[in-house]
Amino acid sequence: MAVEILYFAWVREAIGRDSETVEPPDDVNTVETLLDWLAGRGSGYMEAFADRSRLRVAIDQQFSGLDASIAGAGEIALFPPVTGG
Amino acid sequence: MTPEIRVQAEPFDPMTEAGRLEVSGIGAVATFTGIVRGEEGLESLELEHYDAMTRSALERIAADAAGRWALMALSIVHRVGRMVPGDRIVFVGAAAQHRSEAIDAMHFVIDWLKTDAPFWKRETFADGRSVWVEARETDAAQRARWLNI
Numbered sequence: 646m647a648v649e650i651l652y653f654a655w656v657r658e659a660i661g662r663d664s665e666t667v668e669p670p671d672d673v674n675t676v677e678t679l680l681d682w683l684a685g686r687g688s689g690y691m692e693a694f695a696d697r698s699r700l701r702v703a704i705d706q707q708f709s710g711l712d713a714s715i716a717g718a719g720e721i722a723l724f725p726p727v728t729g730g
Numbered sequence: 731m732t733p734e735i736r737v738q739a740e741p742f743d744p745m746t747e748a749g750r751l752e753v754s755g756i757g758a759v760a761t762f763t764g765i766v767r768g769e770e771g772l773e774s775l776e777l778e779h780y781d782a783m784t785r786s787a788l789e790r791i792a793a794d795a796a797g798r799w800a801l802m803a804l805s806i807v808h809r810v811g812r813m814v815p816g817d818r819i820v821f822v823g824a825a826a827q828h829r830s831e832a833i834d835a836m837h838f839v840i841d842w843l844k845t846d847a848p849f850w851k852r853e854t855f856a857d858g859r860s861v862w863v864e865a866r867e868t869d870a871a872q873r874a875r876w877l878n879i
Contacts (some may be wrong), residue, residue, distance in 0.1 A: 653780055655862045672807055699766035702802065706783040707846055722848075726865030729777070729808065729849025730820050730840060 648715065652693070653724035656700070659693035669715075676702050676711045679721065691724075701726055715716070733792035734805040737784050741808050746823050751803045760832035761823040762840045768815030771856040773827040776808045777819070780848035784808075787847040795824070797841050798879075799831040806839060809847065838876050844869045 651664045673682045680694045694700065701710050703722040715721060734750065736742075744763045750757045766775050788806050795804060803825035811820060820843070824835035851863040 651780070652789075653848070654778055680761070703780070703783055706780075706786055708846070720782075722783070722847065724780070725850060725862065727781070727845065727848055728851045728865050729847050730844040730862040 646717075648718055649720045651720065651722040653722065655725055658691045659692050660689045676704075676713050676715060676721070677707065677708060679715055680723075681710070692706055699725055731788070731796060731801055731803060733796070734803075734807075735785060735788045735792060736807045737779065737781075737788070737810060738807070738808050739809065739811040742818060742821055744818065747821050748803055749772055749822055751805060751823045753803045753825060755827065756802045756825045756850055757827045758829040758832040759823060759825045760829070760836040761821065763818055764820040766815050766817045766819055766842070772853055773856050774854045775813045775817075775819075776814065776852040776854070778850045778852070779808075779810050783848050787874060788817070788843070791839055791842045791846055794842070795835045798838065799824075799826060799835040801826050801831065801835055804835065804839070805842065808843070808847075812851070841869075841872045841876060845873045 647668050649664060649666050652660050657663050663692050669679060669682055673679050684690045684694050697711060701724055702711060703721055704713060704718045748759055762768045770853040780800055792806060798848060801824055806824045807821040809819050822836050824832045854860040854864060871874045
């Protein structure tokens, strides 16, 4: 099923785009497996996802863990730890 | 109590924001204004955010605060885009009948905003360096203090 992926801050810069629509295969069903699958798209993805302790995720605009299921998700955002305020 | 929540590129005036909190029946207003520091030759700061999520994240923090303290008004104003040292970046204000509620709620909201709202800062320095600000462990620790209260 098609899902919109959004990238922010240095994740966006490493990948070179701020969003894309992808159709992961059925066995890509968690954020972790999505990262593995996306990493195959190029060196920018591999660079952005190299240290997963520095990655955060929101699924349908809710902060989630990297082990979260992506079943039924419409929008998945990948970004560094937040630094507002 | 409906919190006032704004995410905007335009500057804001903290005195105007604080005045809006002086609703009928209150006894205390506590406010926090965050200002861009000019340390280490900082020239400018670019604030990026996740537009579709920012508002709901701030609304959740405001609702958590309203659930913990008897607030009569609450405001969160956060700027995005380019700022320079001395610019105001964030305002949090809470109004209640008594000071401890207003002060604690204001403190809670700014602590949680640091860790639970999708903003990212990029700093550009006079020597041309430009770096994304790293999250600080002390921010997570300050957020965690409120979990046991």
